[in-house]
Amino acid sequence: MTTETENSKKRRRDAAKRALEEAAHRRQEEIEAQLPPEKGGQDGPEPTRYGDWEKKGIVTDF
Incomplete structure (x- = not known):
């Protein structure tokens, strides 16, 4: 019984270590x-999304 408890604790520690590494x-x-x-x-919304290619009379092309 003790070995099962120790094994489960070790698995949890390993899983926690992997989770911390993934988060980092x-x-x-x-x-x-x-x-x-x-x-x-451009000010405001993304110009490519709305087709706004001009600002203050200057046309831009991406």
């Missing part, structure tokens, strides 16, 4: 995915 990996990916703010870009 996800956090690192989120940090890397954060893009710097765009300078001089």
Whole structure:
């Protein structure tokens, strides 16, 4: 009985360790995915979504 309890505790510890490693990996990916703010870009909604290719008389093409 003792070995079963020890085995289940070891499995839980291993699973917890994997979960913590996965969470750390996800956090690192989120940090890397954060893009710097765009300078001089479109104001408002995404222009490609609505077909707005002009701002103040200047036409832009991506």
